[in-house]
Amino acid sequence: MSDIQMDLYSDWLTTVKEIFRGSGHPLPEHVDDKETALAYFMQTAKTEHEAEQQCASNKERIIGLQKVIADNFEAVILPDIRSRTGYLGDRFSFKWVYNKGEHIIEEYSSYRIPL
Numbered sequence: 879m880s881d882i883q884m885d886l887y888s889d890w891l892t893t894v895k896e897i898f899r900g901s902g903h904p905l906p907e908h909v910d911d912k913e914t915a916l917a918y919f920m921q922t923a924k925t926e927h928e929a930e931q932q933c934a935s936n937k938e939r940i941i942g943l944q945k946v947i948a949d950n951f952e953a954v955i956l957p958d959i960r961s962r963t964g965y966l967g968d969r970f971s972f973k974w975v976y977n978k979g980e981h982i983i984e985e986y987s988s989y990r991i992p993l
Contacts, residue, residue, distance in 0.1 A: 881969045882951065886944045886982065887937055889974035894918045940974065943982065943993070947972060963987040
């Protein structure tokens with residue numbers, strides 16, 4: 879049985895906080911997850927309602943990606959990791975990252991899923 883760690887939405891939120899910090903306008907420390915996501919989408923949304931809809935859609939999308947990985951891990955993803963990377967371990971840590979586009983990486987094997 880494999881040990882899988884994964885919280886893709888939390889990874890996305892961490893990236894958003896890093897973006898704000900890097901812009902010179904860090905979010906306050908006490909900001910919760912919903913406020914973090916809303917602050918991000920308010921940068922481009924025309925209204926707060928639109929930003930809230932984008933927040934909900936994005937969260938649903940990322941949680942859906944996590945479910946797809948979990949549901950297909952043993953049958954599809956694990957064999958692909960083994961064949962592409964040669965990684966033979968049983969520990970897996972999937973992370974959402976942004977690097978010239980969205981990706982999910984598995985940290986132990988360096989396996990990458992471009993989105």
